[in-house]
Amino acid sequence: MNKPGLLIVISGPSGTGKGTVCKALLDRNDFWISVSSTTRRPRVGEVNGESYYFLSKEEFLDKISENDFLEYAEVYGNYYGTPKSKVIEMIESGEDVILEIDIQGALKVKENYPNGVFIFILPPSMEELKKRITNRGTETEESLMTRFKCAYKEINYLSKYNYAVVNDEVEDAVNKIESIILAEKCRVDRIKSTILDSKEGLIHEQLYD
Amino acid sequence: MNKPGLLIVISGPSGTGKGTVCKALLDRNDFWISVSSTTRRPRVGEVNGESYYFLSKEEFLDKISENDFLEYAEVYGNYYGTPKSKVIEMIESGEDVILEIDIQGALKVKENYPNGVFIFILPPSMEELKKRITNRGTETEESLMTRFKCAYKEINYLSKYNYAVVNDEVEDAVNKIESIILAEKCRVDRIKSTILDSKEGLIHEQLYD
Structure with a gap:
């Protein structure tokens, strides 16, 4: 039987650049995106x-x-x-499965699959977030403020997530996500039954790589 | 005020090579060893x-x-x-502090500092563990079997730890420990108060790097 993969949920307010981060993550890794x-x-x-x-x-x-x-x-x-x-x-x-999704969606996924790894992408600052939303240039001043206020409020959902990654430099954010995935595969909560049930034959192949 | 460092406890049965792993980890990183x-x-x-x-x-x-x-x-x-x-x-x-310690010691540290990161170093197989203990060549057959049985029993303490890292290749084990440390610094449990208390001024410097 294969070791199961992880469900990695990448989420955050709009304007934090989660799409860019996901794309860079997939360029460098052989994950399956939902x-x-x-x-x-x-x-x-x-x-x-x-x-x-x-x-x-x-x-x-x-x-x-x-x-x-x-x-x-x-x-x-x-x-x-x-x-x-x-x-x-x-x-x-x-397979490790990546799911890029907004916050409301991520919270529903968590109800249905609590064993996932929930990563919240943060802007480097609220000022930067405002700049990023503004730079899209497709919105009126009013809808822009609505989006900004919404993003600002949504940061409160952070506490429902397992990890927070600041998207200051994309490469840096991707490094952190890769580390989170590798670390999660070493979490005793995830692998202890595999190790303890088969202690006699404890071999590397029975653990996550 | 500085962001606090982590206490990283590297532990495991004798013969799993935790000393070698720690040395390699310190060669590559600027951690402080206790x-x-x-x-x-x-x-x-x-x-x-x-x-x-x-x-x-x-x-x-x-x-x-x-x-x-x-x-x-x-x-x-x-x-x-x-x-x-x-x-x-x-x-x-x-500073991030590394503590290399046996299992009994690690469990006591956990009582006094539950916020540490507890990493259990595993041998790639019980056969390999036996080989490593034997190769030290300083022991009688009897004391060797005692040590081996002790190590075998000690693996049951795994469930008290946060992470398990198989020491098959030292470099690979060090990569995993580095990832665990980076991931722990992104854990919402550790950083949410920093982020949410100062959401107005949410800036990269207020998070762990």
Whole structure:
């Protein structure tokens, strides 16, 4: 039997750069990233199973009733969700699965999969966060302040997470996430039964690498 | 005020190579290693404050009554102990302190300093452990089996530790310990008050680096 992989949830307020951090993390590591399901129409260039799994509303509702989402939400009439069975299958086959998700989604995932590793990406300062939100340049002053205040409030959810990583330099943030993943694989809570049950044959292969 | 450092306790049964791992860890990092106190006489070449702090029995007993040891033990009529005030002083000044210690000592340290990071060094296999103990070549077959059985039993204390690191390749074990230390500095449990109390001025310097 394979050693199970980890579910690594990377989350944080918008403007903290969690997308950039995830991309850099995946460039350097052989993790499997979870693809969301949605009922919204594909945009030009979006590929089913890459950008999203595109489902009909009926298919999506079926999966809800089958309890096949780690989390889902309805946004402006469209559903978005994290498929459960695929993620669990990958973890059980030994893959580490990355899930990049907003805070509301992450908290729901935690209810359904408390054994995940929940990492909160922080901006280097509130001033920097404001600058990053402003620099997107697509928003009015009012909606900008709303987003900023929302991000500011969301930082209070930090205490529901296991780790906080400041995204000051992307490479530095990725180093920290890689260390967190390696450290989690050494946590006695995760591996003690493997070691103690098979102490006679205690061999390296029975532990996480 | 400095961010406090970590107390990193590296421990495990004899023969697992924790001394070698610690030496390699200190070669690569600027950690402060705790020096034990003892009442035994210095051997030729041993320097006070480097090998040990050499104390008289009276001095040692005074320190016991002042509660100035993180742990101590009497072995064949000599006392050995881990000085508390020096370790706490270094941690408070922001230094990460390494403590290499046997299992009984580590468990006592945990009682006095539960906030430490307790790392258990494991042999790659029980067969390899036996080989390592045998290769020291200084023991009779009987004392060898006693040591081996003791090490075998001691692995049960694993569950009192936070992390287990298999010492298969020293460099690999050191990488894991470095990751554990970096990850621990990102743990929300350790840093959330720093972040949430000073959210207004949330800046990188207020977190662990």
